Amino acid sequence: MDEKILNKLAVEAGNVLERVEMIKSIEQRKKLEQELTLAEETQRTLLPQTFPKVQNLNLHAFSKPTRYVGGDFYDFVELETGELAGVLADVSGKGISASLLSSMLLGCLQMQLRANVPVNESLNRLNRFLCEKSSSSRFVTMFLFTLDSKGSGQYISAGHNPTYLFHAASGDIEEIVSNNMIVGAFPSINYEAARLQLNKGDVLLAYSDGLTEAENPQGEMLGEERVKAIIRAEAPAGSTNLERKLLEGIHNFTMGRSQTDDITIVIVERV
Template sequence: MGIEKQGQNSEVQKLRDDNQQLSRENLRLQRAVEELGILNEIATAINSTLAVEKILDLITQRCVHHLGAEQGAVLLLEEQKAAKPFQTICRVGDTSHQRLPFRLDDQLTGWMLKHRAPLLINDLCTDQRFATGVGDLFPVRSLLCAPMVCKGRMTGLLVVFNKKTETGFSVDDQRLLAIIASESGQVIDNARLVEKENTLLLMQEEMRLAQEMQSNLLPKEPPRLPGYNIAGKSIPAKEVGGDYFDFLKLDGRRLAFCLGDVSGKGLPAALLMANLQAAIRGQALAGTSLTSCLERANSLLYRNTSPEKFATLFFGCLDTEGHVLHYCNAGHNHPFLIGKETEPLRLSAGGLALGCFESFPFEESQVQMKPGDQLVVFSDGISEAVNDRDEEFGEERVSDLAATNQDASAAELIEKILQDVGRHAAGRAQHDDMTLVVIKRLT
């Protein structure tokens, strides 16, 4: 009887052990199903967008919700910022501190960079590793932190704070956050690459528009005037700058022309160039004097552009009957008037660059153009082109080339100058537009 009862007790104990093991297995499977459900929910949400900020927000919101935390944050690793490598990109939660900035303590980020492993702290006050605290501006009692890794490289941290229940964060919570962080690293990295590619495509389109606008503003062919040979050319840099030149016949005997250089690069520079050209053309066609024209253009630029925007401009008007050149130079490189038997004359009269001050009194001057004289107007992309020793081409070389090539046509002289600049630069990349206008009196 005793033996039979002992056997029954043994079977009962075995059943209890089996039931307990089955319960533990069921609980483990249940947690696994829940984790898969959470991961699937996050994956589904992420697949609905390619925007990095939205992905970060979705991940953080789901982690805060499913782990029962008060707040969560994603900190991305900026490797070029050695002093403060982590930048808080996203922060969500249900407290009044949600919209405040947040920065993890250097001790914690240093620990994560060193160990690259999940970190669980349920009583921060007693954890001697982080005696100075963890975060700014709101109290942290407990936290979970996991590294986000992509292709063996840490890309950031996923962290949740303050478990809402008194039991604190569990090992299961830690495992779930680690899985989410591991999966998120690749997703976020891919999304950032897509954003970079989209940004690059946008920049390329902007550059194409700027180049097209710059090209459309330039004259298709030089004007033909009896007794004169005229040419102009602009070679844009790889990064579109703000050089432009223009010819405008005012009547049968007068030709207005200009060569300008606006500050900046890309589409903003091209737009500023277009506005300046429209202002100059409008004033010139209205019969406004050179000085009044520049004063109004200066006021327009000053009122309608940011303080760092300005433009240099050489503005001239040639009377082809009296052979008198009226000009006004607004802060531009001084052009050369080169005669066959005279020293080169630099045309400097004018004033400051346009857009620097609200008002400025410009000065007009005039010179006589004799047979054989040639006017050479150029941008700083010519004179400031450098070689591999950082030596500039210089303005004197422009003058010397014009003086030694007086039998060349205006177009031929431009090509000779550009070729000499190219030889001087010896293959170095062109970083600024190179623009030239040459007006030569024949008879």
Template sequence: MPDVTALLVDQERNPPQDLLTALAHADVAVEIRTPDEAVAAAVGGPAPAAEVLLAPAAMQPRAVRAVSRRMSESGRTPIVVVYADQDFTTIEQHIRLGHDYIVPPFLPPLVRARLRSCYERAKLSRTMEEVAAQAELLSYERELKIGREIQEGFLPEGLPTLDGWDLDVRFSPARNVAGDFYDVFEMVNRRRLALVVADVCDKGVGAALFMALIRSLLRHTAEHSGLQNLMTTHQPTVSSDHSPVIPVVGATPLMNAVVGTNGYLTRNHSGQGYFATMFFSVLDPATGSLVYINGGHNPPLLVAAEGGDPQPLEPTGPAVGVIPDCAFSLGHAQVRPGDTLFVYTDGVPEARNAEGEFFGDERVLQLLREPAPSGRALLERVESALREHSGAAEQHDDITMMAVHRTVTPG
């Protein structure tokens, strides 16, 4: 048996002398403490570190377990072995808990053989536990990989190519799966382009499941809505300068998609507590007219061709999935040649560096005050600034960015 250390807990500090002698012959270094001393040993110092915990069988099992747990906090779970030299009936309750035991005569060869058996059995048990834990971890990683692949299937395989327009996206989950999502798809007989960026509260697997649900509801409803006029129960359409705007083609599918998704979530999933902020817009590529609903999302920024302070597209309603039967207004904006629409989730301003400092909204605005020659160029500018700010710090939130640039018409 290899040299080992043992912590012997005895309230009287008076274990059988023949047991101590046998342990010494078995090359076991023994430290004797009372149970209270063993539990309190970490006050001002480390927990007792020993391979074997020896205790009299007369000691209450819960007291033995308390010492064992305290020792485990040092990173090593001890082998628990109880001994009895008189009342052997007390051993039974320890055996039920999986503790090993030794009984007289405490002859060196017998103690050595018994402890070797306990040591090898515990070693095998730990190896099996480690194998099981590793198998569980691999299974979990496989499940996450499958989840990631499924989630990627809900994102567009590519972005449409439109004359006069340059679209680009960046999508960076904080974990294997994300609560953020984006979508770009044609609708209204390919006359309009739907642009969606959304952020489901929380992150991880739960948020990813709701991401898939919300994305499917939005797209399915928008693609299958008719071209009828807006219902009178909807809030009026307003432009970015708050003036009335004549309803445009694509507004009805947009409104139906957001209102329908909000109704479904509040009716069927309010108990889960998940909701999503989102910016859902419908673009007329021919004119640059943009009608949108901003459901509690951080305002996208419209960057003018000549630069200057970007124009925010403020919320027109609450987050989706929070308030039943709530009203959403339609906003309107105009993307002129040379303009770029920048849509992003809060993972951008809330990106942190190693000191915990946020990237911040002002940095985002500063980056967008200069015009961009393309959507890709704008995203690369922001992406580079985020990398410089965050450094090697862990990413705390999903980051999604979309840039929609209208190219300058050749003169």
């Protein structure tokens, strides 16, 4: 054959092979996206589909992973005592590996709380379990709390970012800072709970750091001060209003910029 013909055939063969590989790549990507969508649905079903009805407490929660699945989780459990137990946790890392670990930890914690194990002992057991089953680079920050119908309870903040408590009587925001070690670092840690009190009209806001680290197109973070400004302005009108205005605030600030971290919010109002 003529050399030009051979060269042309070689180029055409190369193009065909490239198209075949592209089709394979597209099909594989579609299959992966389908599997990720299924994983997202599965992870979402592990979160509460309905919230417990506890007298004098209004509950709200929102969670959005960076893409498909993430490492944040929250839960509400009504204890046999009639108290509410709530948790918001942030597993280190992102994506599939973080989501697998968060789903496992959520299931373990649910079992402890539903068996009426005290919150501090539930966290002791969860910590030992994580230390045994996971690498040292994997850990969890967590805000775990209980409340009764009078707004009295206790909390453990395990290496978590500040939780905000809006006091309706004064309009002040109390920052509830971490009072315990992160979960999964040291197996011998004993977690201790501190007192928590919500008076009528008070609003508790726990969140993962994806909220304050949400970025606008200029790369500026939302930050704690903007979040607190929204709380001061909107919490007096109630928790439903606060949740709506907070989500609007995130949307307006980021202006469509993609998330850099999972965002999860838990709001409790004493009414």
